[in-house]
Amino acid sequence: xxxxxxxxxxxxxxxxxxxxxxxxxxxxxxxxxxxxxxxxxxxxxxxxxxxxxxxxxxxxxxxxxxxxxxxxxxxxxxxxxxxxxxxxxxxxxxxxxxxxxxxxxxxxxxxxxxxxxxxxxxxxxxxxxxxxxxxxxxxx
Numbered sequence: 001x002x003x004x005x006x007x008x009x010x011x012x013x014x015x016x017x018x019x020x021x022x023x024x025x026x027x028x029x030x031x032x033x034x035x036x037x038x039x040x041x042x043x044x045x046x047x048x049x050x051x052x053x054x055x056x057x058x059x060x061x062x063x064x065x066x067x068x069x070x071x072x073x074x075x076x077x078x079x080x081x082x083x084x085x086x087x088x089x090x091x092x093x094x095x096x097x098x099x100x101x102x103x104x105x106x107x108x109x110x111x112x113x114x115x116x117x118x119x120x121x122x123x124x125x126x127x128x129x130x131x132x133x134x135x136x137x138x139x140x
Contacts, residue, residue, distance in 0.1 A: 055099070055123050056092065056123065057092065057101070057124070057125070058124055058125070059085055059093050059124075059125040059126070059127070060085075060090040060124070060126050060127070061085040061086070061088065061089060061126075061127040063087060063127050063128070063129065063131035064087050064129070064131075065087055065131070066086050067084065067085050067131060068108060068110075069083040069085060069103060070082055070083070070106045070110065070112070071083060071094055071102070071103055071104075074112075075110050075112045082110075085127070093125060098120065099119070099121075100118055100119055100120060101118040102115055102118065103115060103118060103136075114132065114133065114134050115134065116136045121138045123137070123138050123139065124137055124138075124139070
């Protein structure tokens with residue numbers, strides 16, 4: 001049994017001094033190929049890249065009563081978001097990923113009364129005191 005001890009010592013030493021496992025997970029051989037693959041460092045940099053932030057967009061109402069809003073292409077289509085702005089209040093307005101949005105003033109049944117098309121450069125929407133006009137610009 002004595003000759004076995006030096007061999008066992010060599011095996012343990014070899015295992016202890018083995019290089020560490022790679023930090024990134026190996027590619028799944030069952031995963032579908034997307035054609036040419038990027039180096040791991042490039043793929044990680046793309047995944048960790050910050051998403052571009054769009055400009056903040058707000059809406060101020062000079063209307064003397066609450067105004068019902070719809071953020072989307074067509075009121076009642078179920079694709080957008082409803083909203084309300086109180087008299088004299090300012091609220092944040094959502095944008096699509098490309099920075100655009102359509103903002104509607106709607107009646108209490110959800111029918112469109114007026115709209116403004118927002119581009120990615122616009123920052124502010126105003127509803128006038130007569131509650132009839134929506135306009136937007138890139139400055140306050």
